[in-house]
Amino acid sequence: MNELARQLNTALENTITGALLSARGRRIYFPRGIVAQSAEAKEQAHKLNATAGIAVQGGQPLHLSPIRAHIPDLSPEEIFSYAPTAGHPRLRELWRREMLEKNPSLKGKRISLPIVVSGLTHGLSVLADLFVEPGDMVILPDLYWGNYRLIFEDRMEALIRTFPLFDEAGALNLQGLAKLLTPRSAQLSAQAAPPAGSSRASSGERMSAKVILVLNFPNNPTGYSPIRAEAEQLHALLSETAETGRQLLLICDDAYFGLFYEPEIYPQSLFAEAADLHKNILAVKVDGATKENLVWGFRVGFLTFASRGMAGQEDAFQALSQKVLGAVRSSISNSSTLGQNLLMRGMQAPNYEEEKQRMFGILEARYRRSREILNKLEGPLRVLPFNSGYFLCFDTGGVSAERLRQRLLRSDGIGTISIQDRYLRVAYSSVDLENLEELYGTIMRRASELS
Ligand SMILES: Cc1ncc(COP(=O)(O)O)c(C=O)c1O
Numbered sequence: 001m002n003e004l005a006r007q008l009n010t011a012l013e014n015t016i017t018g019a020l021l022s023a024r025g026r027r028i029y030f031p032r033g034i035v036a037q038s039a040e041a042k043e044q045a046h047k048l049n050a051t052a053g054i055a056v057q058g059g060q061p062l063h064l065s066p067i068r069a070h071i072p073d074l075s076p077e078e079i080f081s082y083a084p085t086a087g088h089p090r091l092r093e094l095w096r097r098e099m100l101e102k103n104p105s106l107k108g109k110r111i112s113l114p115i116v117v118s119g120l121t122h123g124l125s126v127l128a129d130l131f132v133e134p135g136d137m138v139i140l141p142d143l144y145w146g147n148y149r150l151i152f153e154d155r156m157e158a159l160i161r162t163f164p165l166f167d168e169a170g171a172l173n174l175q176g177l178a179k180l181l182t183p184r185s186a187q188l189s190a191q192a193a194p195p196a197g198s199s200r201a202s203s204g205e206r207m208s209a210k211v212i213l214v215l216n217f218p219n220n221p222t223g224y225s226p227i228r229a230e231a232e233q234l235h236a237l238l239s240e241t242a243e244t245g246r247q248l249l250l251i252c253d254d255a256y257f258g259l260f261y262e263p264e265i266y267p268q269s270l271f272a273e274a275a276d277l278h279k280n281i282l283a284v285k286v287d288g289a290t291k292e293n294l295v296w297g298f299r300v301g302f303l304t305f306a307s308r309g310m311a312g313q314e315d316a317f318q319a320l321s322q323k324v325l326g327a328v329r330s331s332i333s334n335s336s337t338l339g340q341n342l343l344m345r346g347m348q349a350p351n352y353e354e355e356k357q358r359m360f361g362i363l364e365a366r367y368r369r370s371r372e373i374l375n376k377l378e379g380p381l382r383v384l385p386f387n388s389g390y391f392l393c394f395d396t397g398g399v400s401a402e403r404l405r406q407r408l409l410r411s412d413g414i415g416t417i418s419i420q421d422r423y424l425r426v427a428y429s430s431v432d433l434e435n436l437e438e439l440y441g442t443i444m445r446r447a448s449e450l451s
Helices: 003-012 016-020 023-027 034-044 076-080 089-102 120-131 147-155 174-181 183-191 228-243 270-274 314-329 337-347 352-376 401-412 433-450
Strands: 115-117 137-141 159-163 210-216 247-253 281-288 301-306 392-395 417-419 423-426
Touching: 003 016, 003 023, 003 314, 016 247, 016 281, 016 314, 023 120, 076 337, 089 115, 089 301, 089 337, 115 120, 115 314, 120 147, 120 247, 120 281, 120 301, 120 314, 137 147, 137 174, 147 159, 147 210, 159 174, 174 228, 210 228, 228 247, 228 270, 247 270, 270 281, 270 301, 301 314, 352 433, 401 417, 401 423, 401 433, 423 433
Parallel strands: 137 159, 137 210, 210 247, 247 281
Antiparallel strands: 115 301, 281 301, 392 423, 417 423
């Protein structure tokens, strides 16, 4: 093992991060190679800098004018240079400041400075690299963003275990989650048939104190976020779980953070409470500008860490950051400079907040209109609880969701997503307000024909 990796592991010894790292995570380090030496030179090489692998003339990156012409307001440095591996320092500060404003419960808690990743997907992959070992249990609700399976199960060989997202009453199914979180039931579920949505055989699952929980609210595909009472119960459950000795990596996928349309929704990230909940919990906030700032193709996301057990241990925080940087450096090296700089300019513009509010208003109007239409519409489909985000989901009951999807596509030119042949996801976020009535009307009509 590399000496730098060994030193980082020593700094993380006896911390929750150290306990959760995978074998690959233990091997990872951020080398003192080209990137680190270039960063040093940027600060100190006042005469000539012959470090980084870019081409420079007169202090500016050499560049092609037909490209530069399209981005006249940014300097060539802001467009063409490499960004630091951890991301642009000013952007990281801005993102942290916004996070603190939007999550007042974080006040006074030690959180890491967000590290820039190339979108949330990359952030999740970095976490998987650092923390997921083949055979580790990853807990998800049964309705989840499909890419989790590719990342955690197919790529990293983890065992996905799911619980039904909603209980019979249509509330967040915390009992179902509790069953998977407690070691005893985990053992039982290892012997039982795999739960719905889990394809991998349960044989060979090993009992371990370690558990990885991915919570994504507003949820993709349902568009549900916990109401305040549910969030409180969830915090209590996490705390109780940690108290039993389980070591928990809590991944809060906040891709759609802030798109909360109802006043009873818990208005903060679950990360805010989890940040100092228990020494056995390492909480990670995976978020980004992708959906929050409507820059899907910019590829700018962030990873932010916190744990009660690591508060006051600055060397452990540093070591964890170095591990993340090593995972970024060894996968994509660094994230888009142009994306980061455009975002940063936008975030500092005087009309930034106002514009964000305006966009929120557009999406909220679609949400309200969807509710209004669906309240009146009769048919064989049942809409699952939704109150936030981009989506809603129909339970198609006896109708094959895949057949319905194909019928809508072929006969009506309407695109939707079928999930598990039982649910139809509708991204009302991408349909103009005036077309929603036709959208839902056609879906229900075709479902009636197929039922
Ligand atoms: C829940 C969830 N997480 C993460 C992502 C990926 O975000 P990004 O495009 O930044 O990789 C998505 C995108 O659809 C998502 O729905």
